[in-house]
Amino acid sequence: MNKPFNNKAWFFVLPVFVLVAISAIIPLMTVVNYSVQDTFGNNVFYWAGTEWFKEVLHSSRFHDALGRNLLFSAIILAIEIPLGICIALTLPKKGFWVPVCLILMALPLLIPWNVVGTIWQVFGRADIGLLGNTLMRLGMDYNYATNVFDAWATIVVMDVWHWTSLVVLLCYAGLVSIPEAYYQAARIDGASKWKVFKYIQLPKIKRVLLIAVLLRFMDSFMIYTEPFVLTGGGPGNSTTFLSIDLVKTAIGQFDLGPAAAMSLIYFLIVLLLSWVFYTVMENYGAEKQDPRVEQD
Amino acid sequence: MAQITLDNIAHSFNPYPGSNADYALKNIDYQWDDGGAYALLGPSGCGKTTLLNIISGLLTPSNGRVLYDSNDMTLLTPELRNIAQVFQFPVIYDTMTVAENLAFPLVNRGVDRSEINKRVDDMLQTLELSDKANRRAQGLTADEKQKISLGRGLVRYDVSAILFDEPLTVIDPHMKWQLRTKLKSLHEQFGHTMIYVTHDQTEALTFADKVVVMYEGNVLQVGTPEELFDQPEHTFVGYFIGSPGMNIFPASINGQTLTLGSNNVKLSKGYSNLNGKTEVGIRPEFISLASKEKAGTRGMKFKLDTVEDVGRLKIVRGKIEDVTVNVIVDEDDSIPTEPYAVFDPERICVYQDSFLIRGDA
Numbered sequence: 001m002n003k004p005f006n007n008k009a010w011f012f013v014l015p016v017f018v019l020v021a022i023s024a025i026i027p028l029m030t031v032v033n034y035s036v037q038d039t040f041g042n043n044v045f046y047w048a049g050t051e052w053f054k055e056v057l058h059s060s061r062f063h064d065a066l067g068r069n070l071l072f073s074a075i076i077l078a079i080e081i082p083l084g085i086c087i088a089l090t091l092p093k094k095g096f097w098v099p100v101c102l103i104l105m106a107l108p109l110l111i112p113w114n115v116v117g118t119i120w121q122v123f124g125r126a127d128i129g130l131l132g133n134t135l136m137r138l139g140m141d142y143n144y145a146t147n148v149f150d151a152w153a154t155i156v157v158m159d160v161w162h163w164t165s166l167v168v169l170l171c172y173a174g175l176v177s178i179p180e181a182y183y184q185a186a187r188i189d190g191a192s193k194w195k196v197f198k199y200i201q202l203p204k205i206k207r208v209l210l211i212a213v214l215l216r217f218m219d220s221f222m223i224y225t226e227p228f229v230l231t232g233g234g235p236g237n238s239t240t241f242l243s244i245d246l247v248k249t250a251i252g253q254f255d256l257g258p259a260a261a262m263s264l265i266y267f268l269i270v271l272l273l274s275w276v277f278y279t280v281m282e283n284y285g286a287e288k289q290d291p292r293v294e295q296d
Numbered sequence: 297m298a299q300i301t302l303d304n305i306a307h308s309f310n311p312y313p314g315s316n317a318d319y320a321l322k323n324i325d326y327q328w329d330d331g332g333a334y335a336l337l338g339p340s341g342c343g344k345t346t347l348l349n350i351i352s353g354l355l356t357p358s359n360g361r362v363l364y365d366s367n368d369m370t371l372l373t374p375e376l377r378n379i380a381q382v383f384q385f386p387v388i389y390d391t392m393t394v395a396e397n398l399a400f401p402l403v404n405r406g407v408d409r410s411e412i413n414k415r416v417d418d419m420l421q422t423l424e425l426s427d428k429a430n431r432r433a434q435g436l437t438a439d440e441k442q443k444i445s446l447g448r449g450l451v452r453y454d455v456s457a458i459l460f461d462e463p464l465t466v467i468d469p470h471m472k473w474q475l476r477t478k479l480k481s482l483h484e485q486f487g488h489t490m491i492y493v494t495h496d497q498t499e500a501l502t503f504a505d506k507v508v509v510m511y512e513g514n515v516l517q518v519g520t521p522e523e524l525f526d527q528p529e530h531t532f533v534g535y536f537i538g539s540p541g542m543n544i545f546p547a548s549i550n551g552q553t554l555t556l557g558s559n560n561v562k563l564s565k566g567y568s569n570l571n572g573k574t575e576v577g578i579r580p581e582f583i584s585l586a587s588k589e590k591a592g593t594r595g596m597k598f599k600l601d602t603v604e605d606v607g608r609l610k611i612v613r614g615k616i617e618d619v620t621v622n623v624i625v626d627e628d629d630s631i632p633t634e635p636y637a638v639f640d641p642e643r644i645c646v647y648q649d650s651f652l653i654r655g656d657a
Contacts, residue, residue, distance in 0.1 A: 184354050185387035189448060190375040190404040199389045199400075 034260035052261035062262065064237065065245045066269070069221055072156075072241065076220040079160050081213060084167025089201070091172055102172075105165045113162075117229030120158045144230060148238040151231055155239060158226050163216060170212045174205030210281045214274055221270055242266050298364040298456045300328040300351060300489065305360035307346055313358065320346050321357070322513040328457070328491065333483050335504035336493045339536070343513045344493045348459050351491065352381045364456055380449025381459040385466060386441035388433040395420065395429040398447045405452075419447045422482070439471040446475075450482060457489035464499065476503060497537055509533050525579070526643075531650045534577045540611060542645075543583070545619040547576040549646060557617030559596040564641045565655025575647040580622040582643035585612065587632040595636030598623075603631065 035052055037045040056062050091101050111119075124144055126132040135142040144151040178200065186196045202209075224243035227233060233240035233248075240248075246266065250259035307321040316322060321343045328334060328351075336344045349355040350362060353374040361370045369377050389397050398419050402412045420426040423443045428436065433444060442463060449458050460479075464472045480503065483490055494500050500507050501521040508518045509532075517529040528534035534542030547556050549570055554561040556576075585598060596616045604611040605627070612623040616637055623637065646653045 179385065181383040181385055181387050184349075184381070185383060185445070185448075187354065188352065188374045188379065188381045189401040191400070192404070195404065199391060203390045 031260045031263055034256050035264055036257075038257050048257055052257045053265070056258055056262045056265060061245065062242075062265075065240055065242045068238075068240070069223075069242050072152075072223060073217055073220045075156055076159055076163075077213065077216060079156070080164045080167050080216055081209070083160070084164050084212065085171050085205075085209075087164070087168045088171035088175055089197070091168070093176055102169070105168050108162050108165050109169075111162070113225035114229050116158060116162050117226040120154060120161075120226075121230050124154055146235050148235060151227075151235060151239050154230060155223075155227050158230075159220065159223070163219065167212045167216065170208045171205050174208040175201060178204045206281070206284075210278065213277055213281065217277060218270055218274060221273070298489070299330045300457060301361075301363040302326045302328075302347075302351070303361040303363060305347070305350060305357045305362070307343075307350060307355065307357045307359075319358075320513055321350070324360075324515055326508070326515060326518065328489055330489055331487045332489055333480075333503060333505045334489075334491045335500035335507045336491060336510060337497060337500040337507050337536075338495065338510035340495055342510045344495075344510055345461055347510070348381070348461055348491065348493050351457070352379045352459050353377045354381075378452070378454065378456050379459065380452060380455045380457070382442070382445050382449055382461065382463045384462045386438060386445045388436075388441050388444050390432070390434045392433060393430050394425055394433050394436070394444060397433050397444050398451050401448050401452055415451050415453070419451045422450070422485075423447050423478075439467045439475065442467060442475070443478075446479075450486065450488075453486070455488060457491060460490065460492040462494055463492075464494075472499075479503065497539075501537075509536065511536075527652065528577065528645065529652045531575060531577060531647050534579075534645065538579060538581075540580055540622045540624075542577045542579050543619075543621045544575055544577045544647070545621070547574065549574055549576070554644065556596065556619065559616070561594065561596075561639055561644070562641060563644060563646075563655065567646055567653060567655050570646075570648055570653070572649040575650070577645040577647060578639055578643055580611070580624040582640040583621065583623045584638050584640075585623055585625060585629075585631055585635040586638055588634060588636055591636035591638050594638050596638075598635045598637040600631070600635060 036048055036050070038048045038051075039045050087105075091105075092098055108116075123129045124132045124142070126136045126143060132142060141147075142150050144154045182200050182204075183196065186200060191199070222243055223241055224247070227239040227241060228244055231239055233244045242262075243266075246259055246262055249255050249262060302324050305321060305324040306319055308319045310318045313319055324347065336347065338344050346355065350357045353362075353369065353372055353376075356371060361368055363369065364377065374381070389400060392400065395416050398416045399412050402415065407415075416429075417426075420429050423446070425440065425443060425447075428440070433441065436444070446463070449455065464475060467475060476499065479490070479492075482488075492500070492503050494503075501524075505520065506518060507521060507524055509516045509524065509530075511530070511532045517524060517533045519527075519529075524533060524537045528537065528542060531542075531544050534544060545556070547554055549555070549563070549567050551568065552563050552566040554563055554576060586595060588595060598614050598616055598621070600612065600614040602613045604613070608627050610625050610627055610629075610631075612625060612631065614621060614623070614635075614637075621637065625631065646655065
C-alpha cells in the first residue's frame with residue numbers, strides 16, 4: 001500500500017484538531033497535571049510522581065467499586081442486548097402500528113437521568129410508591145434503602161426500562177433495511193425461523209448491534225445519576241460505583257490528586273474494554289476467511 | 297417435476313378490491329408443461345413478479361387455484377411445494393462459505409451428509425465454482441453470487457420447477473450471455489420446468505421455447521418467438537416485441553382493400569364485418585423503399601425524416617400521409633431520393649379493438 005503523502009491534508013484536519021484540543025485534550029491535560037502532584041490549595045503544588053496511581057490501584061475501595069461497575073455492565077448488557085433484539089424482532093415492519101410503536105419505544109429515551117432516578121425512587125417507596133406499596137401488600141419485603149439486592153434490582157430495572165429502547169431502535173433500523181428477497185429466498189430454501197435469525201438477521205444487524213453494545217457498555221460503565229438519586233451509593237457502599245466514588249474523592253474529600261489519577265485509570269479502562277468489544281465483534285465470524293487468504 | 301396449472305388466478309394487493317383496476321393480475325388461466333422453458337415477458341409493473349410469487353407460493357392469490365399435476369397447492373408454503381426461485385438481486389448467506397450456501401437447502405430438508413457433499417461437489421463443478429468452495433460467499437462478485445443463488449435451487453434435483461425473477465439484472469453484459477448459456481445447458485441437462493421473468497425481449501426470445509407476454513395483469517399472448525413476431529395477437533405484443541416494434545396505425549378496410557389516406561393496398565385476405573376501432577400493423581422489416589417506377593401502383597409516397605445506422609441495418613423513420621412509419625433496410629441498400637414505401641401484403645396484420653383479426657382467406 002502506497003499512500004500519497006499530502007501536506008495540504010493537515011490543514012483540513014486542523015480545525016477539528018483545534019476543537020478537540022479545546023474540548024478534550026486541554027482539560028485532560030489539567031487532569032494529568034493534578035494526577036502527578038499534590039496540593040493543599042492556594043495554588044501550591046508538590047510533585048508526587050506516580051504515587052497517586054499506585055495508591056488508587058492498590059486501594060480496596062477502588063477494586064470494590066470497579067468490581068461493582070463490571071458486574072453492573074455485565075448484567076445490563078446480558079439483559080438489554082437480547083431483550084432489545086427480541087423486541088425489535090416482534091415490532092411490526094409496516095402499517096399503522098409502526099409509528100405508534102416507535103414513539104412509545106422512544107419515550108423513555110427522552111427522560112433525563114435524574115428524573116428517571118426520581119421517578120423510580122418514588123415509585124419504589126413502600127409508603128407512597130405504587131410499586132413499593134403493591135409489593136408490600138403482596139407480602140414482599142422490598143426496600144431499596146436497606147436491602148442490597150433490592151437496591152441493585154431497582155437500578156438494573158431502572159436502566160433496562162430507560163435504555164433497552166435504544167437497543168431496540170438500533171436493531172429495528174438494521175432489521176428493516178434487510179431486503180424482502182432474503183426472507184423469500186429463505187422460505188424457498190426451507191429455513192426455520194431460528195436459521196433465518198442466525199444466518200440472515202443477525203449477520204445483517206451485526207454493525208448496528210456493535211454500536212448498541214458499545215453505547216450501552218460505555219453508558220452503563222459510567223453510571224452515576226440513578227444510584228446517586230436513589231440511595232446516594234448505599235445501602236453501605238453497595239451501589240457506590242466508580243463515578244460516585246470519584247465524586248466523593250474529588251469534591252467530598254477534596255483529594256484532587258488521587259481523584260485525577262482515578263479518572264485517568266477509569267478513562268483507560270473504558271477505552272480498553274470498548275476496544276476489546278469492538279475487536280471481538282468485528283472479527284467474529286471472520287476467522288473462516290483466513291484459510292482463503294492462503295489459498296489465493 | 298410437475299405440470300403447473302393456473303386455474304382462474306386473480307390477485308389484488310388491496311384486501312377489499314372493488315373495481316377491476318384494483319387487481320394486479322386479472323383472471324389468468326394457463327398450463328405450464330413439465331420440462332418447458334418459458335419466459336414471462338412484459339413491461340415493469342405488469343404483474344410478472346406477482347404471478348411468479350403465486351406460482352412459488354410466496355403469495356396466496358385472491359382468487360383461483362394453483363395445481364401441481366392434479367394436486368391443489370394454492371394454500372401450501374414454498375417449502376411444501378418444493379420449488380426453487382432465483383431473485384433479481386443475488387441472495388447469499390454472508391456468514392457461510394460457498395459450499396455451505398449450496399448445502400443450505402439440503403441441510404434444511406434433512407438430506408444425508410454424504411449425499412449433500414456429493415451434490416454440492418457436483419454443483420460446484422457445474423457452476424465452475426470449485427476453486428472457491430471454501431471461501432466466504434460475502435466477498436464474491438455479483439455474478440458469482442447470482443450463480444450461488446441459482447445453485448441453491450438446482451442442488452435439489454427433484455424440484456417441481458425453477459423460477460427466475462429477472463436474474464440477470466445486476467450482471468455485467470458479457471457475463472449475462474455466459475450465464476444465459478449456462479441456464480440453457482442446465483435446462484437441457486436436468487429437464488426442469490423453468491419460468492423466466494424478464495422485461496428484456498432478447499433475453500426472453502433466446503432463453504425460452506415459449507414466451508408469455510403480459511400487460512397490465514393480463515396474458516396477451518403465449519407463443520414461440522416466431523409466432524410473437526409474425527402474428528402478434530394484440531397491438532401491444534406487436535409494439536413490444538421487435539426493435540423497433542411493429543408499425544401500428546389506424547386505417548380503414550373494405551373487404552380486401554386497405555385504405556391509408558389516398559393510398560389503397562390490396563390485402564392477401566379479405567376482412568368482412570369489421571366494427572370498432574380498426575388498426576393495421578406491419579413490421580418495419582416487411583416494408584421496402586423503392587423509387588416511384590419500381591414501386592409502381594403499390595408504392596405510397598414516403599416522407600423521409602431520419603436514418604439511423606445500427607450496424608448491419610438502417611432504421612429509416614418517415615411518414616406516409618400523416619402516419620409515422622419505421623422501415624428497416626439493409627446497410628448496403630441505398631435509399632431513393634423520392635422514396636415510395638411498399639408493404640408486403642402477406643405480412644399485414646389487422647386489429648380490431650387492439651386484438652388480431654384473422655382474415656377470411
